[in-house]
Amino acid sequence: MRFIKGLALATTVAFAPWLVGCQKEPALSPALQAIKDSGTLVVLTRNAPTTHFIDRDDQPIGFEHDLVKDFANTLGVDVEFRLRHTITEIQNELDAGTAHLAAAGLTRLESRTENFSFGPGYYEVQQQVVCHRAGAQPRSLEDLVGLSLQVIGGSSYEERLTQLRDTEYPELTWDADPSLSTELILQKVWEKQIDCTIADSNIVAINRRYFPELSVMFPLNEPEELAWLLPKGADELGQALHAWYEEANAAARITLIAARYYAHVEIFDYVDTARFIRRIDERLPAYQALFEHAGEKYGFDWRLLAAQAYQESHWSPTARSPTGVRGMMMLTLRTAGELGVDNRLDPAQSIDGGARYLANLRSRLSESITEPDRTWIALAAYNVGMGHIHDARALAAHKGKNPDSWLDLREVLPRLSQPDYYRHLRYGYARGSEPVHYLRRIRNYEDILGKQLTLREEGGTP
Missing domain, CATH: 1.10.530.10 (Lysozyme)
Structure with a gap:
């Protein structure tokens, strides 16, 4: 894992997960001044150990959470995190204009550029094929043919598999379920309900310590960057985000935050x-x-x-x-x-x-x-x-x-x-x-x- 430098902490969080899905949210203005006037940056994310979760002191923390808090601090606003279960939900709501940005461990995909723009890349990951150490042991893409393979529907994993099937491996098949999280699918592999899955390296590094029988077989692509998603037309917010990143990167604050969540999981035994x-x-x-x-x-x-x-x-x-x-x-x-x-x-x-x-x-x-x-x-x-x-x-x-x-x-x-x-x-x-x-x-x-x-x-x- 290599992080791309940048980030510190501040502000309060409006956190009410029990309200998720209760009512349709009104559209929000993406204009920077409107965000400052409202005093709140609305952010879509997932409840997961690499993004946003509640710690033992009942406080929200997480790699994405801390990065967003730092950005919001430079704007002088609070953050309202809206937790969603799936990538599809996050993209649909961002596209509908009900949030200012999405910070959910998402990679830059060509398919996402039609409806969204991207912030700067802030962390480097690589897609990995993960199986059970006592189960199937594929060593190449050819070996995946015939195995039960499951990924999140609408994810970068599915897009990569589709590219491989359409260009080189027509017999490659998988199940894509948009209702599941990567963490849940990794647990299904550990429970031997399925043979293998695809997951980003940072997610694998965290979860294989909880499920040590998970085994990384081989990478599925070259390293790629995680980036935040913004609605099309949020140009001022995008400029503010890039300016924040340049300053945070120069101060190496992202190194500190990344170390908090990943430094102790680099070595797996x-x-x-x-x-x-x-x-x-x-x-x-x-x-x-x-x-x-x-x-x-x-x-x-x-x-x-x-x-x-x-x-x-x-x-x-x-x-x-x-x-x-x-x-x-x-x-x-x-x-x-x-x-x-x-x-x-x-x-x-x-x-x-x-x-x-x-x-x-x-x-x-x-x-x-x-x-x-x-x-x-x-x-x-x-x-x-x-x-x-x-x-x-x-x-x-x-x-x-x-x-x-x-x-x-x-x-x-x-x-x-x-x-x-x-x-x-x-x-x-x-x-x-x-x-x-x-x-x-x-x-x-x-x-x-x-x-x-x-x-x-x-x-x-x-």
């Missing part, structure tokens, strides 16, 4: 992910109440603490490292003593002690560091030590980067193992790459855990 999902059932129930109690006591989401503990010990209370750290949260003997933990192998003491230590590290950070960076940097300090975090922050500032940003710190931390840098730092040498990998894995485990728990609550069988 099937064996590790499948093992983790099994252990959610096999090991976690014995300790979940301890994580919940510690999370409430010290101000952390319990799933984050559980993810950290899995990274530390794989939820084994008797874990030991070659350096002598022990227990569920892998406390050193010295740290355990300072925390009053007299038995590191006792899960209750270890989890409480680890959470208390993490909270202490978080409290020692500069007040200028805000969430979620504050918790992420505290986790890095848990792994590498607060002294090296101080060094990394100083180095980041020296390099003209933001010492309060985890995104910038993760760039400079690996330099702590390089003599040209560490010999000039107060705390000297450190394996600076370790906290970067440490935090990436914790965030990955936390996301997977949250999804698996949701599936169980909904009666699914992950």
Whole structure:
């Protein structure tokens, strides 16, 4: 995955998904001044992990959501997100003039240029053929012939398949269902209801962590850019959008937002992910109440603490490292003593002690560091030590980067193992790459855990 730079956050969201489809929306003026006068930018999007969803604090977030908020902030207006289930619904409503733009993970298609114009490309994806690792294993387009293949109707996937059928593979067949989302079709592949599907690489990267048996077979096209759709004639809005993008791109804000949603999913390890999902059932129930109690006591989401503990010990209370750290949260003997933990192998003491230590590290950070960076940097300090975090922050500032940003710190931390840098730092040498990998894995485990728990609550069988 390669992102095309650009974006920050602001404004409020008028979010009322229960009103979707209740009444016909009036047409809106696409004129820029009319939008500013109304104080609201109306945006069509989808409810999905790559676009717009509600987080654990019941707040709307998502890659597309955050980009739109940044654009709206430059206009000085709020955003009304209207969630729609299908691409067809989004295109029909935008064509009817009931929204100002669509930000829903859509690619530039020739078929869409008749009714819409495009904003600048802001993220690069590639269509991938995805199947079940224990099912059909096509290695080429010829191998897709005869398989049960399903995609979203009216999507870029269907358009690409149609081009291939009409030019090279006349026997290629598929089912196109406009009522389904890419995420639901990927789940159908995982459940072995169908053989394969087509999905954009960013959607696959997110969802194969929840359904690890999904396997990428081969790309279906060259990389292409995602872009927002605007109604024909929305020239002023389009100009404002391009001007915003140029400024946001120069400031590299899109890098920060993209990293928030994609940086921790870049590396996929099937064996590790499948093992983790099994252990959610096999090991976690014995300790979940301890994580919940510690999370409430010290101000952390319990799933984050559980993810950290899995990274530390794989939820084994008797874990030991070659350096002598022990227990569920892998406390050193010295740290355990300072925390009053007299038995590191006792899960209750270890989890409480680890959470208390993490909270202490978080409290020692500069007040200028805000969430979620504050918790992420505290986790890095848990792994590498607060002294090296101080060094990394100083180095980041020296390099003209933001010492309060985890995104910038993760760039400079690996330099702590390089003599040209560490010999000039107060705390000297450190394996600076370790906290970067440490935090990436914790965030990955936390996301997977949250999804698996949701599936169980909904009666699914992950």
